[in-house]
Amino acid sequence: MKRLPMTLIAGAALTGVFALAALISMVWTPYSVEGMNIAARLQAPGAAHWFGTDHFGRDILSMIMVGARTSIAVAVIAVGMGMVLGVPLGLLAAANRGGLIDEVIMRGNDLVFAFPALVIAILITAVFGPSAVNAIIAIGIFNTPVFARVTRGGALSLWTLDYIRAAEVAGKGKVRISVEHILPNIANLLIVQGTIQFSLGILAEAALSYVGLGAQPPLPSWGRMLAEAQTMISFAPHMAIIPGFAIVLTVLGLNLMGDGLRDILDPKLRRAR
Amino acid sequence: MLGRLKLGLAVLAMVATPALAQRADISVGLVLEPPNLDPTSGAAAAIREVTYSNIYEGLTRFGPDGSVNPGLAHDWDISEDGTVYTFHLREGVQFHDGTPLTADDVVFTLDRARDEDSTNAQKQLFAAIDTVTAVDPLTVEVTLTQPQGAFLFNMAWGDAVIMSPESVETNATNPVGTGAFRFVRWVQGDRVELERNPDYWGEAPALERATFRFISDPSAAFAAMMAGDIDAFPNFPAPETLAQFEADPRFSVIVGSTEGETILSMNHQNEALSDIRVRQAISHAINRQDIIDGAMFGYGTPIGTHFAPHNPDYLDLTDNSAHDPEAARALLAEAGHENLTLRLMLPPPTYARRGGEIVASQLRDVGIRTEITNLEWAQWLEQVFRGKDFDLTIISHTEPMDIEIYSRPDYYFQYDSAELQAIIAELDETTDPEARTELLHRAQRHISEDYVVGFLFQLAKTGVANADIEGLWENAPVPANDLTGVRWTQ
Numbered sequence: 001m002k003r004l005p006m007t008l009i010a011g012a013a014l015t016g017v018f019a020l021a022a023l024i025s026m027v028w029t030p031y032s033v034e035g036m037n038i039a040a041r042l043q044a045p046g047a048a049h050w051f052g053t054d055h056f057g058r059d060i061l062s063m064i065m066v067g068a069r070t071s072i073a074v075a076v077i078a079v080g081m082g083m084v085l086g087v088p089l090g091l092l093a094a095a096n097r098g099g100l101i102d103e104v105i106m107r108g109n110d111l112v113f114a115f116p117a118l119v120i121a122i123l124i125t126a127v128f129g130p131s132a133v134n135a136i137i138a139i140g141i142f143n144t145p146v147f148a149r150v151t152r153g154g155a156l157s158l159w160t161l162d163y164i165r166a167a168e169v170a171g172k173g174k175v176r177i178s179v180e181h182i183l184p185n186i187a188n189l190l191i192v193q194g195t196i197q198f199s200l201g202i203l204a205e206a207a208l209s210y211v212g213l214g215a216q217p218p219l220p221s222w223g224r225m226l227a228e229a230q231t232m233i234s235f236a237p238h239m240a241i242i243p244g245f246a247i248v249l250t251v252l253g254l255n256l257m258g259d260g261l262r263d264i265l266d267p268k269l270r271r272a273r
Numbered sequence: 274m275l276g277r278l279k280l281g282l283a284v285l286a287m288v289a290t291p292a293l294a295q296r297a298d299i300s301v302g303l304v305l306e307p308p309n310l311d312p313t314s315g316a317a318a319a320i321r322e323v324t325y326s327n328i329y330e331g332l333t334r335f336g337p338d339g340s341v342n343p344g345l346a347h348d349w350d351i352s353e354d355g356t357v358y359t360f361h362l363r364e365g366v367q368f369h370d371g372t373p374l375t376a377d378d379v380v381f382t383l384d385r386a387r388d389e390d391s392t393n394a395q396k397q398l399f400a401a402i403d404t405v406t407a408v409d410p411l412t413v414e415v416t417l418t419q420p421q422g423a424f425l426f427n428m429a430w431g432d433a434v435i436m437s438p439e440s441v442e443t444n445a446t447n448p449v450g451t452g453a454f455r456f457v458r459w460v461q462g463d464r465v466e467l468e469r470n471p472d473y474w475g476e477a478p479a480l481e482r483a484t485f486r487f488i489s490d491p492s493a494a495f496a497a498m499m500a501g502d503i504d505a506f507p508n509f510p511a512p513e514t515l516a517q518f519e520a521d522p523r524f525s526v527i528v529g530s531t532e533g534e535t536i537l538s539m540n541h542q543n544e545a546l547s548d549i550r551v552r553q554a555i556s557h558a559i560n561r562q563d564i565i566d567g568a569m570f571g572y573g574t575p576i577g578t579h580f581a582p583h584n585p586d587y588l589d590l591t592d593n594s595a596h597d598p599e600a601a602r603a604l605l606a607e608a609g610h611e612n613l614t615l616r617l618m619l620p621p622p623t624y625a626r627r628g629g630e631i632v633a634s635q636l637r638d639v640g641i642r643t644e645i646t647n648l649e650w651a652q653w654l655e656q657v658f659r660g661k662d663f664d665l666t667i668i669s670h671t672e673p674m675d676i677e678i679y680s681r682p683d684y685y686f687q688y689d690s691a692e693l694q695a696i697i698a699e700l701d702e703t704t705d706p707e708a709r710t711e712l713l714h715r716a717q718r719h720i721s722e723d724y725v726v727g728f729l730f731q732l733a734k735t736g737v738a739n740a741d742i743e744g745l746w747e748n749a750p751v752p753a754n755d756l757t758g759v760r761w762t763q
Contacts, residue, residue, distance in 0.1 A: 057567070218630060231492045
């Protein structure tokens with residue numbers, strides 16, 4: 001058996017820590033994230049509160065755990081949404097390559113792509129109001145063209161292969177071929193892209209929450225924790241450093257994992273080895 | 274090489290010389306942007322925080338200590354029965370558009386303010402007026418239906434400033450007054466610029482230009498202050514940073530009092546909140562000191578009614594609504610509201626956003642769930658203040674002596690009590706100081722014992738300014754940033 005790349009192991013370990021924290025937070029956190037204890041506010045990291053407390057006396061470790069859940073949930077659903085919308089569009093475009101449908105889908109993609117991702121997100125949350133759900137929709141929408149493109153690109157090269165031609169000759173329709181033959185063969189590509197989009201989703205959620213357009217209080221969110229810490233950085237630096245590291249490490253973990261997965265899954269790289 | 278050095282020094286000297294001259298411009302930071310610049314057509318304190326005494330002036334004007342001083346009227350006579358006020362206007366006063374101030378402008382302003390269609394947010398200031406007549410171009414006679422002790426005080430409010438009929442229609446976007454500064458431009462969402470009025474009737478202000486910049490984000494405000502983009506921030510939104518400013522010799526920290534009663538406002542049209550037991554439960558669920566410490570880092574004084582603690586007529590009624598979660602839970606059970614969910618709408622100021630999170634947590638402790646919605650200032654004014662579409666909100670009422678808002682059944686919290694309305698009506702007709710004190714005490718007790726809203730704390734004025742600026746108001750007896758006496762010391 002081939003050795004797994006180090007990047008994959010390191011990435012999966014980092015991501016795993018946060019995923020585990022998010023899972024545990026569903027049943028247990030050291031302290032309640034909704035309970036405030038003003039008397040115990042702004043404590044530096046110590047024995048009672050490993051990561052210290054914030055300006056309301058909430059336990060930062062607990063908030064990081066629940067914040068991980070918020071980030072991961074938003075990113076998973078948003079990436080899922082991007083896949084559910086983008087992959088069929090990409091398959092459809094590839095199946096009708098060169099046709100009107102292909103043209104309409106891809107130019108529509110370009111249109112969405114033309115807006116910077118965060119601007120779309122801000123637009124959506126500004127119109128529909130800030131909430132975690134709207135953040136998901138916003139991030140999902142800017143994920144859609146990414147998946148549509150990756151799918152179309154992967155599928156186009158497959159459509160020229162002999163076994164697809166054979167399937168066509170055997171009388172299979174475009175939809176059946178797309179689902180039965182194309183999709184399984186581009187799954188690797190989608191998994192790698194999904195991992196990368198997932199890390200971008202976490203960043204986008206943090207950015208939206210930072211400007212107040214993501215998860216609303218009292219639901220903890222890493223981005224908002226950072227925003228709240230900003231004016232207190234001179235006397236409570238842990239309030240900014242800890243959520244900052246949480247974001248950096250999660251995104252780093254996911255990117256390493258994405259790289260590692262590409263190394264073992266991407267057919268082109270596999271052939272090159 | 275030497276030549277280049279000399280040149281460099283010369284350039285340096287040229288650059289440095291103007292910096293040694295006294296500065297004559299100021300950039301003042303405000304958290305909230307005014308919805309318009311016409312103080313007679315909106316309740317938002319932000320309008321007066323930009324325009325009061327700078328652009329517009331009234332017959333009388335407030336000093337920094339809340340005293341009532343001569344304004345556009347340099348003198349007045351009061352008839353013996355206290356019902357006829359004869360104001361003598363200053364000579365040679367001009368509006369910024371060049372039209373002279375005459376008695377007709379005063380008649381126009383006061384008649385417009387008390388008109389049925391008036392958009393004035395403080396109509397009660399003019400309620401006692403019976404007739405206003407111009408005796409001659411510089412004399413106005415105001416007849417009251419009954420003596421009113423607070424009439425000169427009322428005329429000093431930002432809502433009672435004198436406007437000219439020629440410019441009144443456009444004052445919302447192009448304010449024209451008689452003040453020491455005139456309007457230059459308003460870049461919406463960013464700033465309002467003023468410049469010295471060269472034709473001002475009074476002593477010319479030291480400042481040539483003044484810019485009000487609107488920054489609601491505390492960290493942006495902190496950064497702007499630290500970078501020197503803002504010279505003074507009279508109500509600094511990040512109280513946690515004051516210690517840092519205090520330790521920095523570049524800045525002076527000015528902590529004073531305001532007339533801002535900060536309340537957890539309740540919508541009396543909400544079925545649950547119309548029940549006094551629910552309101553009482555909410556009041557007992559609140560821990561004021563925690564809110565003051567957690568949201569304002571200790572700046573603020575707990576209040577138990579709608580009255581400023583520095584006022585001699587203030588009653589400390591905080592015990593009526595002492596922190597008692599047990600009692601709150603019992604009251605909710607008795608009222609049958611053990612499963613209550615309320616919408617909590619929060620405007621941008623720090624006291625509301627942070628205070629709201631703390632209130633939500635305290636309410637959760639007694640079993641009331643809240644859905645927090647953070648609103649921008651214009652949205653808050655539209656939806657909550659005008660639209661009355663809210664259950665709970667947190668806001669500071671910064672007008673002085675504004676307990677009468679509880680006697681307005683159509684005010685945004687829609688409290689309708691005949692008893693309180695009778696007290697306020699009587700107060701309005703009473704001039705005897707002792708009787709007034711007695712009535713003010715009754716009114717304070719009434720709203721406190723009826724748990725009309727959750728009374729939280731008196732907002733402190735936490736100002737930060739460049740240490741070289743003097744003349745800023747230490748306290749805020751009215752929402753105002755009077756820049757006429759502000760100057761740079763070097």
